[in-house]
Amino acid sequence: MQRDQQIQDLLVRSASYLDEDQLEKWVELFEEDAVYRVTTAENLRKGYPVSIIYCEGREMLEDRIAALRNANIYEPHTYCHVLSLPQKLQTEEGELVQTRFIVTRIFEDGRTDVFATGKYVDRYSDEGEDCRFKSRTVVLDSRAIDVLLVIPL
Amino acid sequence: MSIDGLQWPAEGACRVPYQVFSDSEIYAQEQKRIFQGPTWNYLCLETELDERDKSLTATIGEIPVIVSKDRLGTIHALVNRCAHKGALVQLQREQTGKLLTCVYHSWSYDKGGELKGVAFRNGVNGSGGMPDDFRMENHSLERIRVTVFAGIVWGTFSPDTPPIEEYLGSEASAFLSQSMTGDLKIIGTHSQIIHNNWKLYAENVRDTYHATLLHTFYTSFKINRLDMDGGILLSPSKLNAISYSKRRTLSENAEYQSAKVHSAKYEATLKGKQLLEAWDERPDGVTHSIQTVFPTLVSQYTLNSLAVRIYLPKGPRKTELIWIFLGRKSDTPEQEKMRVLQANLTGAAGLVALEDGCINEFVQRGTAAFPDKTSFIEMGGREAESNRCSRATETAVRGFWTGYRELMGFEGK
Numbered sequence: 001m002q003r004d005q006q007i008q009d010l011l012v013r014s015a016s017y018l019d020e021d022q023l024e025k026w027v028e029l030f031e032e033d034a035v036y037r038v039t040t041a042e043n044l045r046k047g048y049p050v051s052i053i054y055c056e057g058r059e060m061l062e063d064r065i066a067a068l069r070n071a072n073i074y075e076p077h078t079y080c081h082v083l084s085l086p087q088k089l090q091t092e093e094g095e096l097v098q099t100r101f102i103v104t105r106i107f108e109d110g111r112t113d114v115f116a117t118g119k120y121v122d123r124y125s126d127e128g129e130d131c132r133f134k135s136r137t138v139v140l141d142s143r144a145i146d147v148l149l150v151i152p153l
Numbered sequence: 154m155s156i157d158g159l160q161w162p163a164e165g166a167c168r169v170p171y172q173v174f175s176d177s178e179i180y181a182q183e184q185k186r187i188f189q190g191p192t193w194n195y196l197c198l199e200t201e202l203d204e205r206d207k208s209l210t211a212t213i214g215e216i217p218v219i220v221s222k223d224r225l226g227t228i229h230a231l232v233n234r235c236a237h238k239g240a241l242v243q244l245q246r247e248q249t250g251k252l253l254t255c256v257y258h259s260w261s262y263d264k265g266g267e268l269k270g271v272a273f274r275n276g277v278n279g280s281g282g283m284p285d286d287f288r289m290e291n292h293s294l295e296r297i298r299v300t301v302f303a304g305i306v307w308g309t310f311s312p313d314t315p316p317i318e319e320y321l322g323s324e325a326s327a328f329l330s331q332s333m334t335g336d337l338k339i340i341g342t343h344s345q346i347i348h349n350n351w352k353l354y355a356e357n358v359r360d361t362y363h364a365t366l367l368h369t370f371y372t373s374f375k376i377n378r379l380d381m382d383g384g385i386l387l388s389p390s391k392l393n394a395i396s397y398s399k400r401r402t403l404s405e406n407a408e409y410q411s412a413k414v415h416s417a418k419y420e421a422t423l424k425g426k427q428l429l430e431a432w433d434e435r436p437d438g439v440t441h442s443i444q445t446v447f448p449t450l451v452s453q454y455t456l457n458s459l460a461v462r463i464y465l466p467k468g469p470r471k472t473e474l475i476w477i478f479l480g481r482k483s484d485t486p487e488q489e490k491m492r493v494l495q496a497n498l499t500g501a502a503g504l505v506a507l508e509d510g511c512i513n514e515f516v517q518r519g520t521a522a523f524p525d526k527t528s529f530i531e532m533g534g535r536e537a538e539s540n541r542c543s544r545a546t547e548t549a550v551r552g553f554w555t556g557y558r559e560l561m562g563f564e565g566k
Contacts (some may be wrong), residue, residue, distance in 0.1 A: 012257070038502065040343055049489065050341020050478040050496040060425030060497075064504070071369035073508045144344045145501035148510030 006131040007086055007124055011099055014133075015081035018152060023065045026152070030058050031125060031135045038138040038153055043117070052140075052149060061152075068150050079115065079151060080104045097122045103153060105146075116153055117141045161563050162527055167535050167555040172524035174294075174350040174517060179561075180469040186561055187215025187448055189310040193320050195450045195463050196220045196230055196299070196306045196475070200337050206249050208264070212465050213308060217252060218297060219243050220306055222541065223264040230308040231266040231277075232295035242294065254296075266294035302326070303333040305450075305461075322388030322447065328395050328444055331435065332452050332459065334484040340492060345474040345501040349513035351449065352467040352557070357513055358443055358462075360450050361385055361396045362532045367512060370498070370505040384541040385439075391537050391552035392447035396544055399454075400440035428498075430491055431456040445549070447556060455505070456489070458495040470517060474510075476500045482521035 010029060015027035030036060039051040055061045068074075071128050084100035105115035118141045123134040138153045155508045159179070162168035162499065173179055188194065196211040197220050208221035210233060217233035219242065226361070235242050235255040242255045242262065244427050252269060254261040259272040268289045273298040276282030297308040302317040303326075318326040348352065357363070365372045365379055372378055383398030432441070434457050444452040451462040457477045464472050476499070480492050533546025537555045 035222050039341075043341055043343070046339075048339065048341040048478075049493045050501055051493070052343055053502045054493055054497055055425070056427065056494070057425060060428065063423050063425050063428070067370060072504070073367060073369075074511050143342070144346050146346045146511075147348065147514070148345065148507040149502035150507055 001043060003127055003131075007097055010124070010133070011083060011086060011120075011122075013135065015083055015101075018080050019081055021078065023068075023151070027058060027061045030061060030136070033057050033095075033134040034061075034133050036061055036133070036152070037136070038140065038149065040143050042143050044139060048100055052145065053152065063081070072150055074148060074150050075105045075107060075145045077105050079153075080106065094123065097124065101153075113146070115146060118153075159563060161558060164535070165532045166537055166551040166558065168527040170525065171520035172529050174353060175451065175469050175521050175524065177469050180350075180466070182561065183466070184214045184216075187557075188216065190560060191309070191311040191314040192448050192560075193307040193309050193314060193317055193446070194448065195446075195461070196308045198337060198339065198461075198479075199228075199301055199304050199306055200299070201339070202228060202306070203540060204249070206251055206255075208243060208248050208250070210243055210246055211308075213310070214466060217241060218308060219294075220299075220308070221253075221264045224251075227265075228299050228301060228306055229264050229266065230299045230306070231262075234295065235260055236292040236294060236397055237269060247337050262294050266296050268292045268294075288554070303329040304337050305333065312345055320390070321393055322390070324386050325388050325393050325395060325444065325446070328386075328397075328442070329446070329452060330489050331437070332442070333446065333479075337479050338482050339477055340480040340489065341478040341496060343476055343501060345476070345510055346467075347464075347472050347474055347510055347513060348470060349472060349517040350469055351464055351472045352553075353513035353516050354425045354464045354472055354509070355445070355448070355553055356550050357509055359394050359396075359546060359553050361544035361549065361559035363512075364396075364443075364544075368505045379543070379545050380551065381385050384539070385544050385546065385549055386539045386541070387537060387549060387552045390447075390556050392556035393445060394549035394552055395442060396549065397439045397442040398544070399438045401438065416464050428494055428504075429456065431495065432488065432491065441446075447553070453499060455498050456495050457491050458498055459492070460496075460499060 014026060014029050036055045037051045038053040055064060082102045086097045086099045089096045089098055094152045098119050102114060103116045104112055106112045118139050121137040121139060125132045125134055159170060159172060161170065194213040196218060197209050201209055202222040208219055211220050219231045219233045222228050233241050233243055235257065237258055237260050240255055240257040242253050252261045252263060260268060261270040263269050271283065273281060274283050297310060300307050300317045314320065321329065361450045370492060381398040381400060386395045427476045440456055442454045449464050453460045453462060463475045467473055478496050480489055498504050501510060530547045530550055533540065533548050537548055537551035540548055
């Protein structure tokens with residue numbers, strides 16, 4: 001039960017860090033060599049390796065966050081994540097945890113829309129360790145991104 | 154303001170009336186004069202038709218199209234509109250089968266568009282059925298001219314469109330062939346909905362002036378700067394352009410610092426250095442190129458990140474930008490990995506390119522209330538000519554408008 005609690009806690013914290021502009025804290029939820037990937041259901045179905053975001057190791061995630069803080073230009077906006085209950089799956093590659101999500105996007109002038117739906121397919125640290133993401137694959141249901149994707153999902 | 158009332162300013166291609174970005178009548182005319190006019194439009198990659206009996210949907214302007222290859226190896230493109238009631242014949246992006254069958258009343262066509270079957274043609278139990286003078290050959294799907302070049306299947310509605318290599322110009326043909334050479338394969342795809350007129354994106358990809366100013370990542374990480382050897386080549390029609398640079402030739406220019414441009418302020422170093430690991434792939438030493446083919450194709454080479462982008466108009470104020478990332482079947486696992494990592498640079502979340510998702514919308518929003526005002530496009534002069542020395546110019550943008558005005562009949566107005 002304690003493990004389930006840890007997983008749930010990590011899921012909720014990762015969503016709220018993204019929604020509340022605590023991206024530097026969000027990065028710390030990943031293991032040093034974690035893989036974070038945002039792709040589409042279509043790319044996975046066809047076995048395409050190229051993603052929309054592909055970060056290998058926490059350092060690449062840190063670069064992304066530094067870029068969005070200092071370099072990238074975009075209209076300011078925030079997200080609101082809504083998550084399903086996590087579902088554990090036993091696979092050949094070990095235990096995966098799948099959680100569905102809806103993310104709405106809110107611009108400064110109040111425009112609010114459904115930005116993304118999909119699922120997280122996560123792998124967590126081994127039991128007994130600090131619970132972090134070993135890998136997180138964000139699988140988007142749609143192939144289309146409205147405007148752009150800069151804040152991670 | 155109507156299309157007849159459009160007064161193109163006397164300065165010519167250095168001025169663009171903002172009306173052209175939001176006027177629905179002009180938009181409707183573009184569908185006729187450009188997309189159904191003498192232009193070659195991207196339909197799909199040749200490799201997508203490798204699988205036997207596969208047919209794909211595509212779009213020319215807003216016109217739905219089916220592309221397929223028959224068993225003799227001939228590639229066909231057809232308007233995706235049943236000859237009976239006009240329903241879409243193929244709904245899915247990809248489909249396999251020898252015939253194309255409309256779901257509405259089961260009319261079926263071969264890959265060349267010839268009508269092969271009409272359900273209940275002779276009626277049921279001796280009654281109903283088509284009149285005696287019904288002729289199958291009078292009800293084909295509308296055919297579109299097709300050509301294959303540089304691994305791309307192209308389509309045109311017009312019998313007057315020149316052969317593709319003439320359409321592109323010789324330099325552009327050679328460049329595109331070199332980019333798209335070899336055994337291509339798709340390694341990823343997604344799309345981006347951008348809230349602007351398609352021509353704003355067409356300008357944007359020809360605008361070498363903005364590239365290193367808006368896109369900080371380019372400049373800071375020295376992927377593409379104007380102080381590298383590079384240039385911009387325009388096709389004889391002015392509609393197609395190539396901008397290229399060679400990363401090895403950087404001689405840091407003080408202009409980036411003294412001009413206090415946003416993009417030079419961010420002097421970061423990457424922690425994840427693997428992002429920019431690359432190998433020399435092109436014999437000409439080009440490490441970054443954006444090649445545009447009128448109306449809606451871009452071929453991109455950012456280090457080893459090879460991609461095609463197609464931007465499809467979805468109304469005067471909306472465009473779908475499709476990204477197709479490419480590799481080669483002969484890539485080693487290490488090479489494919491580099492392409493996968495470098496794909497972070499472009500696309501909807503591209504570290505160097507994501508700004509283009511919103512910047513054109515900012516122009517759309519800024520200009521919407523001012524149809525009779527114009528833009529000012531004189532960086533690098535007032536001509537639309539190739540420039541082999543510098544990309545601090547808007548020459549390719551002027552080239553686009555030169556060709557656009559001609560096609561739309563806005564010349565000399």
